[in-house]
Structures are given as structure tokens and as C-alpha cells.
Amino acid sequence: MQHPAEESLLGKQTGYVTQYDASLLFPIERRFKWQAFGIDENNLPYQGVDIWNAYELSWLLPSGKPVVAMAEIRVPAHSPNIIESKSFKLYLNSLNQSRFASFAEVQAVMSRDLTAIAGAPVQVWIKTLAQAATEAVVELPGICIDEQDIAISQYDQPNASLLQCRPSKQVKESLHTHLLRSSCPVTGQPDWGSLCVEYQGAALCHASLLAYVISFRQHQDFHEQCVERIFLDLYQLLQPQKLTVFARYLRRGGLDINPYRSTHSLELANTRLVRQ
Template structure:
């Protein structure tokens, strides 16, 4: 399977002039998961929720069409999709004629599904939902709900993931709460460019020390990892150190190249969050 070192990231790329599904670059999830001790069958559910704001094609008469698209890649797919390759692939549709928006949706769904499930014995499909311009007003701008950790005055000294910072009241009665932070930052493992995100952590179980959790979130500031891998690391660290009964970790990253990536990992089956974007996105 392809490795990040061979992806289009950090390389000069020609602007695609023709439809080309081979531009999609899958990266095996197992590569990142093995590094943090995630077994072949991960202990979580969830999906990577992508939004594309720069999607266009030509109708049969050659008139440009535009749309916003939401993509749902289940976390059980063997591969994630490298984001620059995704952008290049979407650009390859710009000068391609399609009979309808539904034809575009089906083409994208088939191509993404093939890349995400490549090398799998039991391939599945990727969710694709597209909004035409007369539906743009349906797009919500909202903020993640929960108690904001950033209000706390804490001293931060760790800028690489430090799970040892996490603590919880393991000998006290369990609680249920949702906590948020806008201070999540990590870096692309290939280019070193910063990735900015907001984080929501919902759990039931021993009460997590909020100041410790905030310092832990800040500790990703110099870490190099893909969005999906960072969220999975956070899920695994909180699970191990704080022993929640239930846990959901959800991040919304600011967009790059017209795409945002919003991974969600949860200990239990649950409905996916309603499509939205935050003010920073």
C-alpha cells in the first residue's frame, strides 16, 4: 500500500485538465494505527466527515456547475484518502461533462469507494451528499456544544503528545459531560504545515481532570500526524488513562484547498452529527 512519502504532499503538482480517478492516493490506516497500539479490529466506531466547497463540472452544453459536497468515509475502511490527492481529483472534474449532478455524485462515490476500500476482501461504499446552489442556505454555521476548556488558566510545557498528563477521579462516582477546545493544533507529517482544529470530547465515567485534559490537547502542538490519526490517538489515550464507560472524540479541522476533514471516533454506535461548519472553518 502507498505510504505518505509517495503522496502528492510536498511535491509540485500539475493542475489536472481531464478527469483522472488515479489521482486519489489511499494510505493504509494500519500504518498509523500500529504505531499507537490499535489492534487490527479497532475498539471504536466512527467516520471521517469531509466537506468540499470547491466542486465544479460542466453540463452537457459546457456550462459550469457548482455544488457543496459532504463525504462520509467509515473508519473501518482500510485506507484513508490523502487530502491533496483528493483536491487534485476533484479539480480533474472541472472540465468534464456530466449529464446531471446525480451522475457526478455517483462517479465520485464509485471512485472514493474504490480507493478507500482498496485491498479489502469486503469492499463497501463511501457516502456522498451534494447540495446545489439553491440548497446552500441549508448549510449551518454553528459551534460545537460543550463546556469550553480554554477558559482555564493553565501552564503548558508539553508540545508533543503527553498522555501521562491525563488523570481522572477513578475512585469517585461517574459523571457525564461534554468538553470542547479550540486549541488543537498538529502538523502535516509530510509538509510540516500546521493543521488547526476544534475538539469535542463527550464521555461518561470517572470525571476527567479538565486542566490536565487541556494541557494534553495542547501537547499535540508540535506533533506530526494526519487528522484521522490524531483523533484516534486522543481516543486511545483517554480510554487508557481515564477509563471512561463511554467516549466520543470529534474534531473539526479548518479547511485547506477547499476541503475540511472532521474525524469522529466513538466507543459505541451512534448517529453521525448533523452537517455543519464552525466559524473557523
Template sequence: MSTSNNSPEQSQLGKTSAYQTQYDPSLIFPIPRAEKRAEIGLKIVDGKAINLPFFGMDFWNAYEVSWLNMRGKPQVAIVSVFAPADSPNIVESKSFKLYLNSFNQTKLAGADALLSLLQTDLSTGFGAPVQVTITPQEQFGKAGFQELDGMLLDRLDIEVDQYSPIPEILRADHSQPAIEETLVSHLLKSNCLVTGQPDWASVQIRYVGAPIDQEALLRYLIGFRNHNEFHEQCVERIFCDIMHYCKPQKLAVYARYTRRGGLDINPWRTNFSTGKMPSNLRNARQ
């Protein structure tokens, strides 16, 4: 599918949509990552960012997934999608929901048949291979919760009067020895790029480097409160701003966004490997 002219404004966001109930992969609406990456200073060549300062994953979880078995009986499951950060596209979330709903009256031979279609269609949409897992109904009871670990920035009693990101306030004390630290805030809120609807998240920042001013970091994160961007774009902006102004040796930013329309999107960006990806267990607000 071509994405050369796909912009958020052309998607189904904020528009009345007819919900298709028969399988239709054309509903997937890819949006190139390049334009927003250029905005935060990343190098774009031939419409694609190169020499990314991070790697990572977008973890998608879909809780409203249903299809019919070959006898017409409805089936339900939870679907998780793992899209690499270096894929050329994101998939607009409402189109993702419309696509999933197109299975509602579609007969499939089983979960493996669904998995095969999801893997193929979503890899095409993101423009790179994605991993898909399906949690069947009988395993719902094993789905756990886990909060992001780290020192809570929200404990700080600060005064705030700016609700747009001001990266210039970020700073680190380079006169001090490097430390390893994990910081968490539950006060990240941004808004949908198209509709302006609020997006709520918890964010975890792991770094090795000069001690980052925690009050300034919390003010910066709260500054996203009136900012309009998609989840993935916010996390990449946070990563690049901290790298530019605080210059840590290692940095990882992970945000767990609350679900909307049965979907949650959880971007993770890092410049170092810990040997494993972060857990995709949902937190209490999800």
C-alpha cells in the same frame, strides 16, 4: 487500486503538481490506516486493524467542486463524503483535491452523473463503501453553522511548557461516582505528517465515567501543537490515550478541522451509539 506500498511520502503532498482538468480517478492516493493504528497499540492482522475499540466516520466537505454541463457551462456544488472509520484506507487530501479538480473541464449530464462517479471512485479509494451527498448552488443559502456544544476547556488559566503529546498526564478520579460530561476545546493544532503545515481544529470529548482532570486534558490537547500526523490519526490517538489513562465507560471524540485547499476533514470516533451521527454543520472557523 493497490495500497500495499502507499506511504505519505509517495503522495503529491509538498510537491509541485500538474492540475489535470479532465476526469482522472487514478489521481486518488489511498494510504492504509494500519501502520498508524499499530503505532497507538491497535492489533493488526494481515495489514488491517481488527477489534477496533471504536467506530465512527470521517466527514469530508469539499467547497471547490466544478464541472461542465453538456453545453459547456460550468456548474458548482458542495460535496460531502462520509467514510467509515473501519475502512482500510484514508485518502491523502491533496490527491483528493487533484481528483476533484479533474472534473473542471469534464462534461457531465448532471449532478447525478457526478455523484455516481464520486461514489464509485471514492469507495475504491477508501476500500469500503462511502456515502456522498451534493449540495447544489440553489441550496447554498440553507447551509448553516453550528458550534460544538460542551463545557469550554479553554476557560482554564493553565501554564503550558510542553508542545508534544504526553498521554501520561491524563488522569481521572476513580474515587468519585461516574459522571456524564461533554468538553470542548478550540486549541487543538497539529501539523501535516508530510509538509509540516499547521492544521487547526476544535475538538469535542463526550464521556461517561470517573471525572477527568480537565487541566490535564487541556494540557494534553495543547501538546499536539508540534505533533505531525493526519487529522484522522490525531483523533484516534486522542481516543485511545483517554481510554487507556482515564478508562471511561463511554467515550466519543469529534474534531472539526479548518479547511485547506477547499477541503475540511472532520473525524469522529466513539465506542457507544447515541442513535445518530454528529451534525456535519461547519463551525465559524470552517
């Protein structure tokens, strides 16, 4: 079956448009993956957001002088569509030789265009480099499980049967790993990231979580869908009181994507990790 992204410019040789063109943006419907996961698109078992950071943002002032900046973009997890990443990069490139009067104008244009493609309100913040420089690099919360002594040979398909818990022991803890790796479903390019699991419920076996995350190593899927799969597998196993799963992925082409999924509403700080 053809992947929906194969209709986009992803993985194809393209020219770079340098004049503003919102038509470059390409949506990918989330409902097909939701159906594959067996969840109701009208009653999602989580809430959340996809936080994008754009590091290669530039345009021209009315005088013709270039501006460089960064942008933070938040796409609701319930939006009908994912914004396909290569189309997003091409769209940002189309701003390079386009003239805008102010940061506020660029922010408004991006929010309007991305909202139209996602099908739900998208928030955009434009930052100066000086503002971005004040944002510290942080470490993920809780226990790093990367030193767990495990043996594993499965890498091409997420294997939820690897996950183990102790229902008789109830805990509240945060776990993280930097060994998350998956691949683009169209181009096969690697996507590297760090994963954090925060939960309250039956005690999760740390070694089993690490083995499970490593089983994604050659799996092909989008960032958002990998995080949703992890959330759903953990939710089914633990039946927790609370569960939050998020990943901080490394950038490709000047963009990083950081999906958050949770059983409850979150106050999210967009804080970068050392590899970002």
C-alpha cells in the same frame, strides 16, 4: 522511516489536470498507524467516520455551462485506507472541465472512485449552494475549557501523562476546546481545529485535558490519526461507559476533514463551526 504519504504527490510541485482522472487519488494504509497504536485492525476499539466537506467542486454540463456545488463525503473509520488529501484536491480539480449530465452522475462517480481507494463504501452527497446556505453554523456542545489557567511548555509530542481523572467521581459531560493544532506529517503545514470530548465515566480534569490537547501543537500526523490517538489515550485513562471524540478541522485547499471516533454508534449531523 519514510512516511507512507511521501510516495504520494503531497508536498511536491504538481500540474493541475482538468479532465476527469480517478488515477490521481492516492490511498494511505491505516494499518501501520493501528499497529503503532497497538490495536487490532480486525477488532478496532471504536467505530466512526471521517466527514469531508468539499467547497471547491465544479464541472461542466453537456452544454458546456459550468456548475458549482459542494459535497459531503463520509469515509468509514474502519476502511483500510485514508484518502490522501492533496490527491483528493487534484482529483476534484480534474472534474472542472469534464462534462456530466447531472448532480446524480457526479455523485455516483465520486462515490465509486472514493470507495475504490478507501477500500470500504464511501457515501457522497452533492449539495447546491442554496441547500448549503440553509445549514446553520453551530457551537460545540458542553463546556469550553479554553479559559483553564494552565502552564505548559511541551508542544512537539502528545503527552498522555498530562491527563488526570478522579475515579471516585462519575460524571456524564461534554467538553470542547478550540486550541487543537497539529501539522501535516509530510509538508509540516499547520492544521487548525476544534475538539470535542463527550463521555460517561470517571471525572476528567478539565485543565489536564487542555494541556494534553495543546501538547499536539507541533506534532506531525494526519487529522484522523490525531483523533484516534486522543480517543485511545482517554479510553485507557477513563475506562468509560461511553466515549466520543471528534474534531472539526479548518479547510485547506477547499477541503476540511472531521474525524469522529466513538464507543457506540452515532447519528451524526455535519454542522459547521464558525471557523469553518
